[in-house]
Amino acid sequence: MDNARFADLLASGCSALGVTVGEDVGPRLQRLMAELLKWNAKVNLTAITAPEEVLEKHFLDSLAVLPEVTGATTLLDLGAGAGFPGLPLKLVMPTLGVTLVDAVGKKVAFIKAAAASLGLTGVRGLHARAEGKPETEGIPRAQVLIARAFMDLPDWLGLAPAYVEEGGRVVAMLGKAQPDAELQARAAERNLRVVSARSYRLPFSGAERQVAVFAKG
Template identity: 40%
Template sequence: MTRKDPLLLLQEGAASLGISLSPQALSRFEGYLQELQTWNARVNLTGLKSPRDMVIKHFLDSLAVLPFLDDAPSLADLGSGAGFPGLVLKLVRPDLALTLVESRGKKAAFLEYLVTLWQLPGVEIIQAHLTPRLAKAWGSRFVAVVSRAAFPLKRFMELAAPLLLPGGRALALKGPELPHREIEAARQRLASLHLGVLEFQENRLPVSGEARLYVMAQK
């Protein structure tokens, strides 16, 4: 049995999520794959090497977040790395006002390169080591704040809460085996952060069927 072309895999996986990729989005995803491989040869952007793995474990993993954003007009992605999930979501939600926060200079440079290459409007890239104090200084600006396994859950909530507008939602992408102690540590901080109760949603990725756990809290 032959393995499917990565872009066809992306299209089919996106379709299973109810997402139709425009020709422009497909073209950009193709370029994204190429740039990931080129940059990865000299900068450690991702441990994945094959385009197929990048499509499944980065692109489709990121796209699976889309239904949980509803129609949020603004999003901050904390610890964005090579753009997952934030930049991927921007390619299918061009109207999204997006801020990517990344502490590592080489990864931030990669994000800047892609945003400039595609001339994407409405994208802000901030190279910073984010702390709760810095998040408070930035203030409430976002309807949604997301992070893909970049922080322990408690730390993520401490960073996300000051950035959220009232009614906004923090969304942490975690693996299925999230330790109970990590959940409880976050729960104990929610009231002081003016966040509601934790909500949990299990999900499975297209193609691979890998399990994901989304942990959410509303301000």
């Protein structure tokens, strides 16, 4: 995809999602895409390889949750895979401290290489398995904990609170929208409350997604 088409699709996608990104973000996302596709030719990082799909399903979907992350100073992305949503969010929020954790070493190797290639500081890739014991796992707590396509919601809400600082929040990016009553019930089971929940559609395919935010108490 040439630069102009990438810029057009990014602008129209962001506009459809209601998010704003700086002018420097497009070229950096293009570089991230080039790294991802280069690595993916040798190492299986993602099944999504068509450039327009990478832009929509990885980059724009990651940026769709900017409203839920805005204001945070630290972000922990558990089960980040090839860096989603943490890497695109970092590109838009340069002062955010981001830790991306995955249990698969080659994915973490990619995250580290991509961050270095983009000249990002304040990004840490961590090869670890999250099982609810951050101290022994060496995983730092953060103000905002996020995951996309990591676990089903009840398991995620059981695991997540251990990784959040006091007063912080847990963000769940869900592939399939859950009714409000379901979110409330799953939160209550874990002594959490629903701070917000909204559905959105990806701008080109129209695929439905949901983002829900939880806090303790």
